[in-house]
Amino acid sequence: MSSTPRGRSSSHRRTRCKCLGGGSSGGKPSTPCCFNPLRSLFRCPGRGRGRSRSRSRSKSRNRTAPSRVSSDIGTEQQGQEPSFFVYSMGNAPENNKKKKHRKARLPSIRSCFRSKKKERKANARRQPLTPAPSMVTHPPRSPPAPQENTPAVTVTQTQPPSPVFAETGNVNSPATPDRRPAPPGPPGKQPSTDSAWPPFTPQRQHQVEGLQIVEVAMGDRLSAHDAALIEMVESSIDDSAESSMKSSLEFINEPSPQRPVKRMVADREPAVAVKATAREAPRLWLNGNAEKAGTGARFSEPLVMAEANELWAHDIACSRAHADMLADTGLITTGDRDIILEGLDQIEKQIQDGKFEWRKDREDVHMNIEAALIERVGEPAKKLHTARSRNDQIVTDLRLWCRDAIDKILIRIKQFQVSLVLLASKYVDLIVPGYTHLQRAQPVLLPHLLLSYVEQLERDAGRLIDCRERVNFCPLGACALAGTGLPIDRFKTAKDLNFTAPMKNSIDAVSDRDFVLEFLAANSIAAVHLSRIGEEWVLWASEEFGFLTPSDSVSTGSSIMPQKKNPDPMELVRGKSARVIGDLMTVLVLCKGLPQAYNRDLQEDKEPLFDSVKAILGMLEVCSEFAQNISFNSKRIQSSLPAGYLDATTLADYLVKKGVPFRTSHEIVGRCVALCVSKNCQLTELEMNDLKAVHPVFERDVYAYLGVENAVNKFISYGSTGSEQVKKQLEDWRVQLGINP
Numbered sequence: 001m002s003s004t005p006r007g008r009s010s011s012h013r014r015t016r017c018k019c020l021g022g023g024s025s026g027g028k029p030s031t032p033c034c035f036n037p038l039r040s041l042f043r044c045p046g047r048g049r050g051r052s053r054s055r056s057r058s059k060s061r062n063r064t065a066p067s068r069v070s071s072d073i074g075t076e077q078q079g080q081e082p083s084f085f086v087y088s089m090g091n092a093p094e095n096n097k098k099k100k101h102r103k104a105r106l107p108s109i110r111s112c113f114r115s116k117k118k119e120r121k122a123n124a125r126r127q128p129l130t131p132a133p134s135m136v137t138h139p140p141r142s143p144p145a146p147q148e149n150t151p152a153v154t155v156t157q158t159q160p161p162s163p164v165f166a167e168t169g170n171v172n173s174p175a176t177p178d179r180r181p182a183p184p185g186p187p188g189k190q191p192s193t194d195s196a197w198p199p200f201t202p203q204r205q206h207q208v209e210g211l212q213i214v215e216v217a218m219g220d221r222l223s224a225h226d227a228a229l230i231e232m233v234e235s236s237i238d239d240s241a242e243s244s245m246k247s248s249l250e251f252i253n254e255p256s257p258q259r260p261v262k263r264m265v266a267d268r269e270p271a272v273a274v275k276a277t278a279r280e281a282p283r284l285w286l287n288g289n290a291e292k293a294g295t296g297a298r299f300s301e302p303l304v305m306a307e308a309n310e311l312w313a314h315d316i317a318c319s320r321a322h323a324d325m326l327a328d329t330g331l332i333t334t335g336d337r338d339i340i341l342e343g344l345d346q347i348e349k350q351i352q353d354g355k356f357e358w359r360k361d362r363e364d365v366h367m368n369i370e371a372a373l374i375e376r377v378g379e380p381a382k383k384l385h386t387a388r389s390r391n392d393q394i395v396t397d398l399r400l401w402c403r404d405a406i407d408k409i410l411i412r413i414k415q416f417q418v419s420l421v422l423l424a425s426k427y428v429d430l431i432v433p434g435y436t437h438l439q440r441a442q443p444v445l446l447p448h449l450l451l452s453y454v455e456q457l458e459r460d461a462g463r464l465i466d467c468r469e470r471v472n473f474c475p476l477g478a479c480a481l482a483g484t485g486l487p488i489d490r491f492k493t494a495k496d497l498n499f500t501a502p503m504k505n506s507i508d509a510v511s512d513r514d515f516v517l518e519f520l521a522a523n524s525i526a527a528v529h530l531s532r533i534g535e536e537w538v539l540w541a542s543e544e545f546g547f548l549t550p551s552d553s554v555s556t557g558s559s560i561m562p563q564k565k566n567p568d569p570m571e572l573v574r575g576k577s578a579r580v581i582g583d584l585m586t587v588l589v590l591c592k593g594l595p596q597a598y599n600r601d602l603q604e605d606k607e608p609l610f611d612s613v614k615a616i617l618g619m620l621e622v623c624s625e626f627a628q629n630i631s632f633n634s635k636r637i638q639s640s641l642p643a644g645y646l647d648a649t650t651l652a653d654y655l656v657k658k659g660v661p662f663r664t665s666h667e668i669v670g671r672c673v674a675l676c677v678s679k680n681c682q683l684t685e686l687e688m689n690d691l692k693a694v695h696p697v698f699e700r701d702v703y704a705y706l707g708v709e710n711a712v713n714k715f716i717s718y719g720s721t722g723s724e725q726v727k728k729q730l731e732d733w734r735v736q737l738g739i740n741p
Contacts, residue, residue: 308358308365310610312351314400315365316344318393318476319384321496325489326386336380343377344369365397366390387488389480391510391598396476398606400497402519405613406468412620413461413526414737417454419627421733424450428727431708432547432637433646440644443708444721446632451729453533460526467518474499475509481597482506511597513587516605520584523616524577530619531577534570537626541567546636551629569622576615583608583615641708642682645673650711651683651702658697668695 320341327337347369350356362368367390373381424447434444474494477484483506490502503509540548550567558564586608594601648669655665671694676683684706691698704710715722719729733739 305358306610307606308368310606311365311397311401312369313348314397314404315369315393316348317400317497318396319344319369321493322388322476323384324496325493326383328492329487329489331386331486331488332380332383336383339377339380340373340384343373343381346376347372364390364394366393387479387484387486388476389478389510391480392475392478392506395510395512396474396497398609399471399473399475399499399515402471402515402609403468406464406471406519409523409526409613409616409620410461410464412617412624413457413464416620416624416627417457417733418737418739419624420450420454420457421730421737421739423627423630424730427632427634428730429723430632430634430637431641431712432632433641433644434721440646442649442721443641443646443712445712445723445726447730448721448726451726451733453529454733456529457526460522460529463522463525464519467515467522469500470518471515472498472500474502475512477502478506478509481510507597511594511599511602513591513602513605516587516609517584517591520580520587520609520612523612524581524584527577527580527616527619530623531574533623534573537570537630538567538574546633547640549631549633550626551631554626554629567626569626573619573622576619580612580615580619583612645676645683646708647683647706647711648673650705650714653714654702654705655695655697660695660697668697671695 323332323337323340323344326332327334332340347356356372358365358368359371362371370381370384373384427446430446431443432446432449433440434442434449474490474497476493476497477488477490494500494502503512537548539545541550550565552565554567554569555565556568557566587605590601590604651672652662652665652669655668656662660668672683672686672691675690675694676686679686684703688698688700691702705714712721713723715725717725719725
């Protein structure tokens with residue numbers, strides 16, 4: 001029965017420290033123990049004797065010889081078991097007084113020795129600690145190399161070597177330079193090959209002054225942590241103690257890798273040991289130093305081309321207005337202004353001709369244009385950046401860009417509205433089933449349905465117009481965030497750029513992206529409307545409905561089914577809506593955690609903004625073209641009208657006019673519909689006797705309310721689907737959109 005205390009395996013026992021500190025071995029208690037910056041990771045063996053005394057003092061089968069290595073110990077080395085490594089520290093004062101509870105206890109894994117239990121019991125005594133070539137100089141999986149002379153490395157007292165981790169998680173105390181190195185073993189003795197674990201041939205031996213590395217018998221496997229540490233020490237190009245400690249700290253602070261599947265030491269394939277080379281830290285950001293970024297740089301390649309194609313015209317316009325303002329306020333001369341404006345004209349012409357080179361090392365469109373201007377006109381161009389920052393410059397460009405983009409979208413919305421009104425004018429009297437819950441509800445005129453799309457688009461246009469009003473304020477002159485002490489005239493630049501007024505707060509001017517969020521939200525709502533139109537038209541083009549027939553110019557076939565005629569454009573419109581909504585979500589999440597004022601995160605707002613506008617413009621264009629190339633199948637629609645009792649609600653209105661409460665009339669009509677279902681007929685086909693059997697209020701005039709045509713004509717409320725109301729709506733939209741009759 002082992003004497004190991006309950007809950008603590010024998011692998012937790014460590015060799016006691018033989019340093020002069022901590023009051024051990026006759027030292028002074030005030031003297032600190034062996035210096036170790038990683039003190040929290042080690043158990044100082046010179047202290048905490050109370051816990052050692054509390055342990056059972058019965059002989060343990062895991063106890064071995066003391067860690068003090070003498071020249072008369074280790075006359076033989078049979079290599080019965082694989083090894084892990086500890087530092088044996090010499091130069092301790094002799095202490096012949098041996099106490100039983102101070103005997104060294106080395107870690108072991110009992111489960112690894114069960115197969116050799118009887119063999120170990122037969123041994124008269126345990127093999128003592130003997131010096132052997134260290135695997136630190138020849139890590140696992142590395143081939144043997146020829147012997148070479150390596151200069152000795154001196155270990156200072158303030159920089160002890162790296163610790164060694166055992167597989168159980170124990171840490172052996174590092175050596176200190178004042179310890180006595182262990183003597184070498186007898187010459188000519190080679191480890192025995194009886195074990196399944198052949199010893200490793202040493203590649204080379206680092207002679208470290210004051211430090212001797214010995215191998216200690218333990219288990220039959222090396223942990224991934226041990227192997228990695230050994231490889232780390234071998235691959236280090238700096239053999240100094242300082243480098244050793246730095247490597248240990250970096251290794252310990254790294255997150256623990258996933259533990260690989262354990263393999264036997266003998267099964268590990270040899271691999272060439274590659275020395276670590278000095279690696280430059282990757283550049284995470286740029287500040288005018290993009291040309292210095294290496295291949296490992298992250299976030300180091302801004303979207304120069306994407307931004308330049310969208311913002312260059314607005315950036316040049318801002319620079320022109322700023323140069324004029326600087327000249328008017330006397331901050332630059334009129335001569336410098338004229339030179340700057342001439343240079344900007346040349347750059348603009350070069351960009352329009354496609355001859356301007358956009359350089360990524362200049363980071364953004366502003367720096368590209370300014371650097372090109374300096375190359376062209378020299379010193380006057382360096383004055384252009386007076387009283388402005390890229391913070392206010394980019395947000396001014398972006399507001400100008402959004403203003404122009406809104407105007408483009410408004411034009412496309414109007415084009416689609418015109419296409420819908422013209423389409424509705426072709427089918428003024430066509431009645432189609434109206435649906436709720438995708439179930440037949442009431443008859444409606446097709447123009448009434450198409451004009452409902454026009455109304456939705458009009459609200460989309462109204463949201464964009466409102467957004468444009470809030471976009472149209474000028475942030476130029478706010479500089480980085482606090483404004484400037486120079487006498488600039490922000491009202492002049494705002495007027496020259498056709499802004500309503502300059503923004504009142506400089507911090508808000510450079511950090512605000514509400515206009516982007518509002519713009520993207522308006523685009524998202526419009527995309528949802530277009531997606532709903534696309535969904536309805538895709539359904540109507542199916543064989544189950546058959547109400548709509550797209551022309552070949554807006555249809556695609558199948559690669560395998562020759563009869564297919566797919567309304568793909570509207571399916572793509574339906575799909576693109578998800579992209580527009582995603583762009584809004586991107587910028588919402590981007591802005592949710594930003595402090596005031598400008599932050600580099602805002603660099604990411606332009607890509608979703610550009611993408612959203614591009615998508616919504618394409619969706620509107622496709623919808624307009626699709627509306628101009630479809631036709632409605634009047635015969636198929638009319639043949640489907642009798643089904644579904646679409647005139648039931650009109651019959652309820654008839655009863656209300658007769659003085660019947662609506663709830664009662666609702667119940668009466670329900671009984672009439674049930675009667676039609678039982679007779680498999682329509683409401684118009686019921687006899688007067690049948691209707692009076694349901695309720696005596698029915699008279700002969702009821703038939704003027706039955707049937708889809710009569711039902712539609714009975715709608716007279718404003719905005720309803722009645723014929724007169726729909727004609728008025730069509731005429732209003734013709735006038736509003738400027739469509740000639």
